[in-house]
Amino acid sequence: MTVLVTGATGTVGRQVVRNLLDRGQRVRALTRDPARAALPAGVEVVRGDLTDSDGLEAAFDGVTAAHLINFGGDYRPLANGPHLVKLAERAGVRKVTVLGGWQEGTLEPAVRAGGMEWTFLRPLQFMANFLTDWGEPLRTTGRVREPHGDRESPPIDEYDIGAVAATVLTGDGGHGGQSYLLTGPEVLTARGMVAIIAEATGRHLRFEELTPDQVRREWAAEGRRPPLSLFRAFSEVDGVGDADLVEMLLRMYGTPNELATTLTGEVERITGRPPRTFAEWAAEHAHHFLP
Structure with missing residues (x-):
């Protein structure tokens, strides 16, 4: 077919x-x-x-x-x-x-x-988003400057999303009418992911935590607009300006979210193998974070 x-x-x-x-x-x-x-x-x-x-x-x-x-x-x-x-x-x-x-x-x-x-x-969150959000600052400054460094998420390798789609489209596993929340194999903090990238690249990288006021000043008033993947997504909403986007991101980063600490196991159940770890992804993409 x-x-x-x-x-x-x-x-x-x-x-x-x-x-x-x-x-x-x-x-x-x-x-x-x-x-x-x-x-x-x-x-x-x-x-x-x-x-x-x-x-x-x-x-x-x-x-x-x-x-x-x-x-x-x-x-x-x-x-x-x-x-x-x-x-x-x-x-x-x-x-x-x-x-x-x-x-x-x-x-x-x-x-x-x-x-x-x-x-x-x-x-829930693509690992590839960190290429967009962190690639340039880590290459040029060795720092990620964002709020709430201990916020958690279960990022998924985009390869595993493709594997799930291919399995569903070509198999007969009874996936019709289902909606799958796809996660990676572990819940990680933003600070922890920077440390994993540091290990993969052999560089001294660090997470520098911003206060909400610093975020408002740097991301809105001064026109600096990371993380780009989230700004791009929230920009879909008509009538929302930069200042509103910053407040939405601050609320999202600072509000505990049950989904961010829930591993669904759908990738392994559908494909028959565990999803790839962030360390595996970081090792494969380490060159994107090198000067």
């Missing part, structure tokens, strides 16, 4: 492609710019934009399973979910995974109401 992967050049999409190829599947990759896709040999790359469903008939043609994302290139939830579902069903797609963003848009309810077998994937 042919599996369509949307967002195929993104952080998770590339790993879905990788895992599908490892399983011997035919992969069609949807991207806005095929010339810059840089995907493995054997992948059929097609041009398309999820926000423009009128141009996607050819992308779905002959596809029996698809990995969908619920946001477009601007990271806002898709507004054309019902049309996308109609196109997929008309083409004969029988099974989909849906990678959710920070907000549910029109895609999820349309998928639920349709006739395809669906599985929603909800990673």
